[in-house]
Amino acid sequence: MKLEVESLTLEYAGRRAVDAVSLAVESGEMVAIVGPNGSGKSTLLRGMSRLQKPAGGRVLLDGRDIRRMAAREVARDLAILTQSPEAGLDLTVRELVWRGRYPHQGILQRPSASDYEAVEWAMDAADVAHLAGRALGALSGGERQRAWIALALAQQPKVMLLDEPTSFLDIRHQVEVMHLLRRLNHQGMTIVTVLHDLLLAGRFAGRIIALTNGRIAFDGSPAAVLDPAALEAVFGLPMMVIPDPESGQPIALPRPDPALCAAARPAAD
Numbered sequence: 118m119k120l121e122v123e124s125l126t127l128e129y130a131g132r133r134a135v136d137a138v139s140l141a142v143e144s145g146e147m148v149a150i151v152g153p154n155g156s157g158k159s160t161l162l163r164g165m166s167r168l169q170k171p172a173g174g175r176v177l178l179d180g181r182d183i184r185r186m187a188a189r190e191v192a193r194d195l196a197i198l199t200q201s202p203e204a205g206l207d208l209t210v211r212e213l214v215w216r217g218r219y220p221h222q223g224i225l226q227r228p229s230a231s232d233y234e235a236v237e238w239a240m241d242a243a244d245v246a247h248l249a250g251r252a253l254g255a256l257s258g259g260e261r262q263r264a265w266i267a268l269a270l271a272q273q274p275k276v277m278l279l280d281e282p283t284s285f286l287d288i289r290h291q292v293e294v295m296h297l298l299r300r301l302n303h304q305g306m307t308i309v310t311v312l313h314d315l316l317l318a319g320r321f322a323g324r325i326i327a328l329t330n331g332r333i334a335f336d337g338s339p340a341a342v343l344d345p346a347a348l349e350a351v352f353g354l355p356m357m358v359i360p361d362p363e364s365g366q367p368i369a370l371p372r373p374d375p376a377l378c379a380a381a382r383p384a385a386d
Contacts, residue, residue: 118179118194118275118307119144120165126173127157127164134160136331137174142276147302148309149322153352157331158311159200159280165309166197166278178276192220196274200281200311202265206254210245210264211236213253217271235271242297243267244290258285266294270301277301279310283317295321315369319343320361327351343367 120142127135134157142148150158163169165176167183176183183191196217217239218232240246243266253261262285269277282298283291291314299321302308312318318325319339327334327342334351335342348356348369355372 119177120195120276120307120309121177121180122161122165122174123177124174125161125164125171125176127160127169128172129157129160133172134331135164138328138331138333139174140326140333140336142307142309144275144307145302145305146307146309146324147299147322148324148326149318150309150311150326150328151313151315151318151351152328152334156328156351158328160331161328162197162278162280162309162311163199166195167191168197168199189220192272192274194274195276195278196269196272197278198265198269198280198282200284206252208253209250210240210253210256210267211249213264214239214245214267214271217268220272235273239267239270242270244293259287259290262286263290263294266297274306276307276309279308281311281313283312283314291317315343315348319367319369339367343369 122138122140124137124139125135126133126137138161150161152158160169164171167176167188178186178191178195214236218228218235221232222228237246240249243263245260245263245267248256248260248264253264256264262282266282269279279298282294286294295317298308298310323338324336325339325342326336329351335347343358345356345358348358356369357372358367358369360366361368
C-alpha cells in the first residue's frame with residue numbers, strides 16, 4: 118500500500134516544524150527517518166498518520182486523502198506507534214493489545230476466532246505473551262514499549278509507522294524489534310520508522326530520509342546517502358563512514374575528538 122506526502126506543512130508549539138515536505142513511500146518499502154532533535158521527524162510521522170492536522174498539503178493512502186477517510190477505515194490499513202504512547206497503566210498487556218482489534222470489529226460484533234489469533238500472534242511476535250496478565254504500570258520501560266508494539270501489530274495493518282520503536286530497549290531487544298520489522302516488511306508490510314541510531318538505520322532500512330529544520334536533507338539507499346559530508350551537515354558534528362566487514366554496507370559513526378578519546382596505549386610487558 119503506497120503512502121504519499123504532498124507539500125505537507127505542519128506546525129508544532131507555534132512554529133513550522135515540517136516545511137512543505139513531499140515524498141512517496143512505495144508499497145513494501147522499509148524506510149528510516151533520521152535527523153537531530155527538533156528536526157521535525159516525530160511531527161512528520163504524526164502528520165503522515167492523520168494524528169495531526171496539516172497547515173498545508175495532504176497525505177494520500179493508496180491515492181486517497183486520509184483526512185477524507187473515516188478514522189476506523191484508516192486504522193484498518195495504517196497503524197502508528199508514537200514515541201510516548203499513553204494509556205491507563207491499570208490495563209493488562211492483553212487488554213491493551215485487544216484494542217488493536219477495534220478497527221476490525223463492528224459496534225455490536227463479538228470477537229471472532231481471527232481476532233483471538235491476531236492478538237496472540239501480536240503478543241508472541243513482540244515477546245510479551247508471558248506478560249499478558251501483567252498491568253502496564255508494573256512493567257519496565259522496555260516491556261511496556263514491546264506491549265505497545267504488540268498493539269500496533271494486532272491491527273494487522275498494511276502500513277506501520279513507528280516513532281523510536283527501540284527506545285528504552287536493551288541491545289538484544291533493539292535488534293529483535295528491528296528483525297521483527299524486517300520480517301514483517303519481507304512479508305509485504307510497508308514500514309516507516311523514526312530512528313536515532315544510524316547503525317540500525319543503515320543495517321535494516323532499505324531507504325533513509327534525513328530531516329533538518331523541517332525539510333528533507335537527503336533521501337536514498339544507505340549506500341547512496343550515508344556520506345560523511347552529508348551526515349555532518351545534518352547532525353553538526355564530524356562523522357566517518359566505514360564498510361561493514363561482512364556485508365560491505367556503510368556504517369556511520371561519529372568521529373571521536375582525539376584530545377578527549379585518546380588511542381589505547383599498548384599493554385606493558
